[in-house]
């Protein structure tokens with residue numbers, strides 16, 4: 001029921017299952033090693049799962065301080081951090097307290113960053129509540145906040161003491177949030193190999209029926225893969241961790257160009273379509289594989305709608321963020337599922353080809 005992640009900076013367990021936070025509530029203090037705690041919680045999640053969360057809180061020892069906030073990108077901010085630190089000081093939470101982040105990726109990024117700098121770092125437990133956070137953002141120790149107009153520009157690498165993935169939270173997730181999680185799951189399919197990709201392609205509809213055997217399997221596979229990459233390249237130094245950015249250079253540009261009107265996971269699906277076309281154009285992926293992988297992406301054509309977009313603007317955004325010394329852009333591309341190419345270079349003409357072909361479906 002648990003997956004161990006032995007990262008260079010910390011060795012910790014990820015517990016996965018229905019109701020794990022209630023099963024483990026009396027153990028959370030010992031997982032974190034300390035008594036007093038602050039819970040940073042998404043107010044939406046608190047409202048939807050009030051009883052469950054309050055019963056978890058009852059199982060905690062010591063003083064428990066609750067900080068509820070509206071989880072939107074605007075609040076993934078320095079201002080929220082200040083409020084959290086003010087509250088922690090007012091409640092006398094010292095260096096032997098710990099922090100619980102309970103919510104989606106926004107809550108995890110904000111709470112994790114607060115934990116990483118308060119008193120030079122206190123223990124932190126992450127309880128992800130969106131599918132995207134369960135398969136992706138809760139694993140790997142990237143934390144951060146937005147500043148000015150730049151997303152995630154202030155942050156740290158900071159591993160939690162433990163991650164508790166309680167799949168019961170998924171029950172209240174709206175369809176478009178499930179779709180976002182699936183975007184990252186499709187990415188893992190392409191990173192892991194054809195067996196897992198084929199499983200996802202055949203069964204993804206089950207996510208929308210809240211089918212637990214499907215959800216558990218994709219969470220496990222994703223956590224295991226991301227965990228094993230983080231063990232080898234925790235701070236994105238050797239390059240291996242870069243493979244997790246498959247589709248993301250395009251996706252980030254799409255998010256910016258669309259003024260953040262599109263959700264990250266949906267942009268990832270569109271970004272993967274571009275990466276597939278680019279892999280094919282540069283001769284890395286043959287037509288047969290291109291068609292196979294695209295046929296899953298295309299199933300989402302009616303659920304992901306881009307406002308009119310400008311390919312030149314998209315290219316300029318990518319160039320600004322990712323250009324290398326030679327003036328071309330580096331992408332993560334692939335030959336087939338499980339066979340990745342890191343730092344593949346593409347010039348402007350090929351990048352525009354990928355944008356135009358990849359985004360034609362949406």
Ligand code: NAD
Nearest residue numbers: 044045071104105106107129130132133137142169172173
């Ligand atoms: P989120 O935290 O914004 O949650 C999305 C929405 O779902 C919110 O409205 C939230 O209130 C709601 N919600 C959360 N749990 C729910 C539940 N159980 N039932 C019903 N509604 C629920 O979004 P997210 O997609 O989880 O995360 C996106 C954020 O994660 C971005 O800020 C992104 O930068 C970050 N991120 C970080 C990493 C990382 O490695 N640290 C990776 C990917 C994304």
Ligand code: ZN
Nearest residue numbers: 184248264268
């Ligand atoms: Zn992502």
